[in-house]
Amino acid sequence: MSTVVEARQPGARSWLTLVVCEAKMVVRDTAGLVVPVLLPLLILVMSAGSASAHVAGGFTALEAYVLPLVLTMVLASIGVINMPSFLAYYRRTGILRRLAVTPASPAMVLVAQVVVSMLQALVGLAGALAVAFLAFDARPPADLGAAFAVYGLAMLALYAVGMIVAAVAPTPNSAVAIGLITFFALGALGGMFGGSASLPDAVAAVGELTPFGAAVAGLSAAWVGAGVDPVHLVSLAVSTLVGVVTASLLFRWD
């Protein structure tokens, strides 16, 4: 018997297989699609009706404030609340324990979960944007490239925060509890309640550095064609990095 054992990590095909399997899990459990697909629409319809007033530069409040906020809320709620509760369910039922005795790594499990959740969120967002454009006459962002860049980065950052929740929450209920508190804390700092102008200056300044606040501010700037403040991009990048590293270190199989 030889002692030579190679430490081979599963390859790209295995990552893809896991992503496909996770996607099948979601598609076959239609209840799981309610939050990512219907939530964006609901938040949009609730907020859009009262936001037709014009603000500076010929943009409506819908375009300058409401859409950036709604799109960020969608990412935050799915990334920080929905996705972690799925993973906590896997932990609770022992699916993660079973994977722990295979060569699959925590990163693989987390990333597969994030990828599938992002795909769902994108479907929901596409629906919400279609409604915003068709039913509420919203116009696309003035700086489309910047909007995509900010949104992509915001997605990574908020999912990274969600991964921390997912990595540690012992039960599905605790994942929802931790996720909700995180969501509202980030949202409050980022101007989810009445806009960041209504916050004390110091709080608003801190809020702009959180991934939620930075995403809203960055998207808003991109929508009205103002330059995106690099501080917001750096904030999102740092959040992503901190989230991924922390989640990988704290990850628990059971």
Next chain:
Amino acid sequence: MTSAEPAIFAEHLHKRYGDKVAVDDVTLRVGPGEVFGILGTNGAGKTTTVEMIAGLRRPDGGRVTLLGLDPRRDRAEVRQVLGVQLQEAYLHGALTVAELMGLYGSFYPDPRPTGELLELVGLAEKCGVRFEKLSGGQQQRLSIALALAGRPRVLILDELTTGLDPRARRQMWATIEHLRDEGVTIVLVSHAMEEVERLCDRVALLDAGRVLAVEPPVGLVALAGAQNLDDAFVALTGKQLEEAE
């Protein structure tokens, strides 16, 4: 590694949960190619012991070597050569038998073909059935098939045939004998005497977290001065072994 070197060496393992001592100074040495039984009542520390051997739990004291590797420090290497069937492990409920086999197989560089594995555990007919639709015994058999997916050199089976009907149980025993002939080292946690007697080269008798004896099945009987393994178990532990369901 010489052939005298053990496939698994667990030295002075200790584990406590709060105030309760689950495993108290357990030392086991399993030779390469051996089928090694761990026998004991519920709460004897069997599952905790094998979970420490598999690297799922960190021992409070002592250490484990598996094919010369540390199951926690050398996680990536150990996962290539170790197959584990956990007690009560749930799988992705909405995936079919074939999809789960494909997924778990994809984790390994040279997986055993799905068809061959399903044939081995008698699930070939159930290829397209979702895990959540399988009966308890079928889920158990799938779980064993998955443990074999990576062609493990060491196999840990926790309650191999609990919940299986007599026919499936015999089929599993034949599978274990087949794997033994291939040279796989097997640790079998059980409380079924017939199973241990038929399959195991040696048996560790655990009680209240301690090893009472490590002997071949006939040796345990002789040690206790008993007629059979059931009586030997009662004589050595002072406890009745509960019937496997």
